[in-house]
Amino acid sequence: MARRVPIISQGDLLIAAVQEELSDGDIQEMQHSILKEVSRRAASKVILDVSLLDVIDSFGTRMLSDIAASVALRGARIAIVGIRPEIAMAMVLLGLNLENIPTALNLDHGIAILRDRS
């Protein structure tokens, strides 16, 4: 069962809000829909809000990196926002990181860092 990842756009900004408990298939589907929306809306900035995700494991981390890399190849910039503190801790212990991908505490900070870098 695929779950929708709501994607809203405002000007050249896309915001994708990941819902709870995405399966691996749902995450892959999300990558496709984000890329499609980036093209359709000619977005130059993407915020991926993962604050509702309660597990980010090795597959989740790889998918987030893949999404960021593919969005970058489309010429847009991305920030991943809202990684929960306990998830951040678990990721570090697992040996996972999101190297070279801008991350921010929340939506506002994410928008701010994308604006600063333009």
Add this chain to the structure above:
Amino acid sequence: MNAPVAEPAAVLQPVSCDSDVVAARQLVRKLAVELEFSRPDQALIATAVSELARNIVKYADEGEIELCAAASGSKTGIKVTARDRGPGLDDVELALQDGYSTGNSLGLGLPGTRRIVDQFEIRSEPGRGLTVTVVKWR
């Protein structure tokens, strides 16, 4: 009237597709909340179950995750047993090294899981299956 003290029942989640991975994660999270694990520990055990369940889907097609409460002295914890009837591992030590993967992955699943739990045991019968048992104390 002497009702026997109920042993905590084991919960069994069959695992054969990626929605089963989500279900296993939800089950262990629920158990961790019931056993009053801290939020960081809830996240750790849920992540460990996620890795173990995905390994079953990826390498063995089907298997199961068994969850039960564990007790040792004054300690309370969760014991997770991931069982499959897949190919097993020829070289367990190799599979436990960071970055080693036969699949297209980061190779952090098993070694990472070992780092985030308190006890970790792996039993491989090449050609017959793999059983990974982990315990996380509260």
